[in-house]
Amino acid sequence: MSLQYVVGIDHAVVMVKDLDSAAANWQRLGFTLSPRGTHSPALGSGNYTIMFGHDYIELLGILTPTEHNAPSRAFLDARGDGIERIAFTTTDAAKGAEELRDLGLDAVGPIDFGRPVPLPGGGEGEARFSIFQWPLTEAPAGLRIFACQHHTRDTVWIPELQRHANGATGLVRVLITAPRPESDARHMLRLIDGEQYSEPDGSVVVPSGEGRAEFAFLSRDTLAQQYPGVSLDGVPERGGAGLIIAVSDLAATAQAVGAAGVALGNSVVVASSAANGVLLVFVQR
Template structure:
């Protein structure tokens, strides 16, 4: 990794048509879900988060149609619920944006924004961010990428929100399904100045940086071999499809997921049909 201003995967953005229903669903799978956040009028969106150790998952919904959320609305219209984009942690959004500009990519942003946060003691605070995006057309395997600088980590990584019944600790892998895993993996590696490694089964892995989660590009056939016995009905031809979580206790993850899960050699698996378009896997960390 030669990009100096990104650390690795920060969070996965799962966009959903019904934000509150999605939050209830993820709660039923053993996640502690944050109070609902509302973004600015310009953004026109709202969110819930599932905070882990170094990273997290964001459920994002459109509350009001705006120019800013047009790409998200287009994604939902075409695919429905699912992983729309992945954020990297950046240490400095302004400097990071200039770093990718120097490599020939015109950044979108940096953009500063914030959302109100109710703290555990009932006081009102704010979560403040600065982000920049790679150009929309630079989406390896159909997965958009951006970088996020957390200016107020203490209002996002709240200890009470990091304890989950399923014992999830962190993201370990993000699977992207594509007819051309080698090409799309090399595309991702180029965007982040990383590397791609072809595995024996045909999957192609791109580390995101540091000890953060890896990207894994696979065909549908290879994805099925990674998650045997899991229904892949309705998954897209191309796009982010699975989040693999490292957990402290597999038995707790199985109990929390309940009837939604199916045990396999990889651990506890929830099919996309029960994970808002996301195949969720829980493995011992």
Template sequence: MALKNVIGIDHAVIMVKDLDKAAENYKRLGFTVSPRGTHSAHMGSGNYTIMFDPDYMELLGVLTPTEHNAPARAYLEKNGEGIERIAFTAVDSAEGAEEIRARGYPPIGPTDFERPVTMPDGTISAAKFRTFQWPTAEAPGGVRIFACQHKTRETVWIPELMKHANGAKRLKQVLIVTPEPADDAAQLASMIDREARVEPDGVIAVPSGGDRADFVFLTRTQLGTRYPDVPLAGLPERGGAGLVIAADVAAAEKALGATGVRSADGVVVPPAEGNGTMLAFVA
């Protein structure tokens, strides 16, 4: 039975080494980027968000080393920049944590936190969250997962931040490269109580829930077959590889210019140009 309090992918976390430079890079790629957010001293991190409907991307950077951000720092040390974790939308984090506990996954949290938000009119408000994590060691395909309950959606999904020159609208797929797609997909399917499916080219997809984006597990060879003209330098052997984004492809092609690589169904930003993350814009 599917989890009742976890309803699909909420956002993708892209870990970056220099937060402000990464934000400028994503602006050059045609994204509207939020003002910088700063987390608590305990968390020691800061972020920029790139808002879609109903999901978003988060650029996350370590500002001050803390015990809390040790896993993120270890990720950067091992893999460089890229998709470090994926968040699900939690309806109720306390109940969601108990749901995964009942399935044999002791949760970390729930934890409440907030960050200041500069609103379009210049006033300062706050974005408030309650999150819980699956055990850190449970990282299918090398990608950690957690769930996020938004207590102040109005300070996160701000209309002015949801329009992008590259025509980006929402996430369609999270691409994870791994030498063992079947094993890693099965692990994730167990963790979120979903059924994996095999696609025509042998790639394995795991629905995240509802109408939200799918996880797609594939080998580097399979990724190269899907995107034959896209340089894949910079991707890990096992880990988050990219995001497929529903978009206005003509707008994306115009915004990306020479950075974009045409593919069969859209235009693609190679990982080296996307802070370790391939970005495929499709209709």
């Protein structure tokens, strides 16, 4: 990617209708979750985070309907739980937004916000962010993208929250289903000024940045061929479908996810119906 102020994938946003129920669900899969966070009144949302080395998963729920969260509410109404957005890391949100405008994209932002953070040793800190968004109409395979600048990384990447019973250590791939993978991959390329490569099964991969997770666009049929015997109920024909997650010990992963996991070769797979609309693929790295 040649964008100067965008580093690569920062986190995946999983929209959920029932935030606390979703948190309990992911805990049952062996993830350590942060305490529940509450965003500003203008955002009207709350979250739990699942922290890894340099990226993470965010479970996001609507607490109060606002103008800002209208697209997220529309997503939940249309699809239900699932991957709604992917965030990139930006080193400077204001300059990143200007860089998009220089490419002819009508960037939204930057927007500054924060949330209180309960600290493991007691007391409370604050997590502060600045974000900018690509235009709402520019969503490859219906997946919205934005970029996040972390001003207080020490209140987000807390060591105690980065240790997971299932051994998860980071994101490897975001799986995006699309009837025409090549077309949606080209759309993503245009938005991030990046590159792509194709795999033998027809998947089209778009790297997000050196050392960061990548995007893989593929048809639902191809996804079924990759993970035979795993139910794809709840996986959309077009949209954010799943996450491939690196783990340190696949045997520990299998034990942690229990009956929800299916062993397939060198991976353990959890169907989307067991993970709030997200197909989870654990691979040892």
